[in-house]
Each structure stands twice: as structure tokens, then as C-alpha cells.
Amino acid sequence: MEKLFERHDAYLQGISMDFVRPFVSTINWGARLIAIKGPKGVGKSTMMLQYIKQHYGADDRHVLYCSADTNYFSTHTLVDVADNFVKMGGRHLFIDEVHKYSGWSSEVKEIYDLHKDLHLVLSGSSLLQINDGQADLSRRILEYDMPGLSMREFLRLEAGLDIEPISLEELLNAPNKYCTYVRSVCHPLEHFRRYLQYGYYPFYFEGKQEYYSRLENVVNYIVDVELTKHRNLEIGNTRSVKALLQVISQMTPYEVDIAKLSKATGITRATTLRYLRHMEEASLIRRVFTDLATITDLQKPDKMYLDNSNLLYTLCPVTPEIGTVRETFLANQLASTGHLVEYAGYKKGDFRIDHDLVIEVGGSDKGFSQIAGQENSFVAADGIESATLRKIPLWAFGFLY
Numbered sequence: 001m002e003k004l005f006e007r008h009d010a011y012l013q014g015i016s017m018d019f020v021r022p023f024v025s026t027i028n029w030g031a032r033l034i035a036i037k038g039p040k041g042v043g044k045s046t047m048m049l050q051y052i053k054q055h056y057g058a059d060d061r062h063v064l065y066c067s068a069d070t071n072y073f074s075t076h077t078l079v080d081v082a083d084n085f086v087k088m089g090g091r092h093l094f095i096d097e098v099h100k101y102s103g104w105s106s107e108v109k110e111i112y113d114l115h116k117d118l119h120l121v122l123s124g125s126s127l128l129q130i131n132d133g134q135a136d137l138s139r140r141i142l143e144y145d146m147p148g149l150s151m152r153e154f155l156r157l158e159a160g161l162d163i164e165p166i167s168l169e170e171l172l173n174a175p176n177k178y179c180t181y182v183r184s185v186c187h188p189l190e191h192f193r194r195y196l197q198y199g200y201y202p203f204y205f206e207g208k209q210e211y212y213s214r215l216e217n218v219v220n221y222i223v224d225v226e227l228t229k230h231r232n233l234e235i236g237n238t239r240s241v242k243a244l245l246q247v248i249s250q251m252t253p254y255e256v257d258i259a260k261l262s263k264a265t266g267i268t269r270a271t272t273l274r275y276l277r278h279m280e281e282a283s284l285i286r287r288v289f290t291d292l293a294t295i296t297d298l299q300k301p302d303k304m305y306l307d308n309s310n311l312l313y314t315l316c317p318v319t320p321e322i323g324t325v326r327e328t329f330l331a332n333q334l335a336s337t338g339h340l341v342e343y344a345g346y347k348k349g350d351f352r353i354d355h356d357l358v359i360e361v362g363g364s365d366k367g368f369s370q371i372a373g374q375e376n377s378f379v380a381a382d383g384i385e386s387a388t389l390r391k392i393p394l395w396a397f398g399f400l401y
Contacts, residue, residue, distance in 0.1 A: 061088065066093075073101055078101060093119070094121045105130075126145070152165055187385075197313045200308045233275070289301055329394070366381050
């Protein structure tokens with residue numbers, strides 16, 4: 001245990017508290033079992049360590065942070081660590097990268113059932129399987145999906161601007177009031193293009209020159225390691241999945257042609273649809289359907305995007321089509337704040353949000369013809385700074401969290 005505490009101290013010593021993401025306050029840290037999921041690189045480890053540093057003293061041995069992907073766990077089990085920690089008075093155990101520990105769910109269930117006063121916080125891949133058939137933790141665990149940076153958070157790190165977030169409802173009710181507030185502290189369009197290209201993953205601020213190569217490495221790791229291990233992707237098909245991502249990066253959202261995708265990658269239609277589902281679970285793509293309540297596993301999506309615009313700029317072999325960039329951004333920011341994103345329907349708008357409102361996305365000259373006659377409908381327009389009537393600057397949707 002002493003070795004783990006030494007590492008715990010080293011981790012905490014190296015963590016910066018200059019910027020703590022507001023996502024930390026959305027978590028019920030008092031729960032007995034918590035899982036924080038998210039794609040590699042969004043900052044799960046940093047947030048856990050920052051929370052510990054905020055709430056526990058430097059020498060407090062009632063809390064322990066450890067990473068399940070270290071060599072220590074090649075000769076020690078999670079159960080042994082928890083048992084010894086509790087015997088020493090431990091009450092809060094943080095286990096990072098838990099998905100890299102084989103059989104983690106069974107051992108976590110055993111720890112949970114045995115140690116009633118121990119609080120467990122786990123972090124892992126977006127593909128973390130809570131109900132894996134061996135140990136169903138779904139009734140015991142609180143799950144949280146951690147997104148990448150919003151444009152608002154990017155501005156805090158890039159330009160030191162601490163701008164208050166706004167809810168979607170507040171933005172739609174008084175858009176120009178908020179836009180005027182943001183414009184009083186910066187020129188949002190100046191920063192928006194940069195955010196679309198490299199503002200989503202926090203590791204941008206650790207090495208700006210290596211950002212795209214590092215993001216490519218993240219994608220390769222998800223496909224080569226996580227999808228093969230956690231979703232039984234055939235190793236021989238990893239290149240086909242990467243080719244699939246490249247094809248998607250060049251598609252317009254209105255052209256979801258599964259037959260074309262299957263032909264381009266050399267895999268069957270059914271397998272292509274299965275891979276698309278797994279890629280969405282891994283936060284690589286986003287499938288959009290007209291009605292999420294009635295979809296089936298082998299149903300073709302009505303629209304499809306990469307998960308965020310940074311992936312689009314990384315994987316697309318040419319300059320991405322600006323319309324695709326805009327829609328990718330809006331879908332990502334709305335979904336990241338928990339809103340339900342569906343396809344509004346042909347000639348009815350780009351997105352239906354929470355079954356209620358419709359948003360059409362376009363450039364500065366985008367009009368209302370597409371959504372004419374529809375109640376509770378708006379235009380999210382790129383290239384404008386101010387809101388007029390129901391026309392809201394696209395960048396403003398980057399301040400929802």
C-alpha cells in the first residue's frame with residue numbers, strides 16, 4: 001500500500017488547479033459507486049485528481065487514487081487493494097482506467113458488497129460495460145459521460161476569459177442579451193474557427209504542435225485496442241473501420257448510403273451497421289435518427305457525423321465541407337449538455353431537439369424558408385455576432401456548459 005500512496009502523492013503534486021472544469025460539480029460524489037466514462041483525452045484523470053486535491057489534505061490517508069493500468073496491478077488485485085485500504089481506515093478509493101483491468105466488474109461488485117462504508121469512484125473508456133453479464137452493476141452504480149471542452153471552456157484556457165454559461169432555454173428566450181454579453185469581453189468569431197479545429201480535447205494545451213498527431217493516436221488506440229477488446233472487433237477489420245471513419249469524414253450528412261460505405265470498406269451491410277453502433281459508443285461518430293424511440297440495432301441512421309469537429313479536421317483528407325462542420329458542432333454541443341438530438345425530417349430542418357424545438361443550421365445568409373410554419377423553430381447561423389428574431393449565432397451554442 002505504501003507504494004500506492006507514494007504514487008498518489010506524486011500524481012497530486014503534479015496536478016494543476018488553474019482550471020477546474022465545471023463538470024466536476026455535476027457529479028454526486030457522495031454516492032457509494034460512481035463511474036466516469038469518456039473517450040481517451042477528455043480529462044477524466046485530471047478531474048478526479050483535482051477533486052481529491054480540492055477536498056482532501058495532502059497527507060490524508062482516507063483517500064487513495066490509483067491507476068489500474070500500472071504494473072502494480074499485474075501482481076495485485078483490486079479486491080486486495082480495497083481490503084488493505086479499508087483496514088488502514090480508507091474511505092474513498094479512486095480507480096482510474098478501470099477498463100484496462102481484466103474482470104474489473106466482478107471485483108468491483110465484490111468490493112461494493114463487502115465494504116459498506118467505502119466510496120468507489122471509477123473512470124474508464126466510453127465503452128465501459130456496466131452490465132457485462134458477469135457482474136451487473138447497473139443497479140448499484142451512478143454513471144456519468146464526460147464530454148470534451150465546450151467553446152466556453154476553450155476560451156477560459158486559451159484566452160483566460162471566464163464567461164458564464166447559459167442554458168439552452170435561456171439562450172433561445174433572450175439570445176441577443178447573451179450574445180451582447182459575450183461580445184463585451186471578446187470577438188467570438190475570432191475564436192470560433194480555432195475551437196472548431198482544435199478546441200475539444202484538453203491535451204491541446206499540453207502541446208499545440210502535436211495536437212493532430214496525438215488525436216490520430218487516440219483514434220488508433222480506440223479502434224485497435226478498445227473496440228477489439230470491448231466490442232469484439234475483428235483485428236483484421238481495424239483498417240476497414242479506420243477507412244470507414246475517413247469515408248464518413250467526407251460525407252455530407254444527407255447522404256447516408258450504407259451500401260456505399262460497405263463497398264468502400266469491403267465489409268457487409270450488417271457488419272457495417274454493427275460497427276457504426278460501436279463507433280458511436282466509443283465517441284467516434286454520432287448517428288442521428290428521426291425517432292430514437294423506435295430504432296433497431298440494424299437500422300440505418302438518417303444522418304451521420306463524426307463525434308466532434310476536431311475529429312473531422314483530423315481525419316478528413318481534404319478541407320471539411322463547412323456545412324458538415326457546422327452541423328457536427330451543433331449536434332455535439334447539444335448532446336454534450338444532455339439534450340436529445342434527432343433528425344427533424346426532410347424539408348423540416350436539420351435537428352429536432354428534445355422532441356420539441358427545431359433548429360436549422362447554415363451560414364450568415366440562412367433564411368427561414370426551411371422551417372417556415374413550424375412552431376418553436378430557430379436558425380443557428382454561422383458568421384454572425386448578433387441575434388435577430390429567431391436567428392442565433394452558431395457560436396453561442398458553444399456556451400451551454
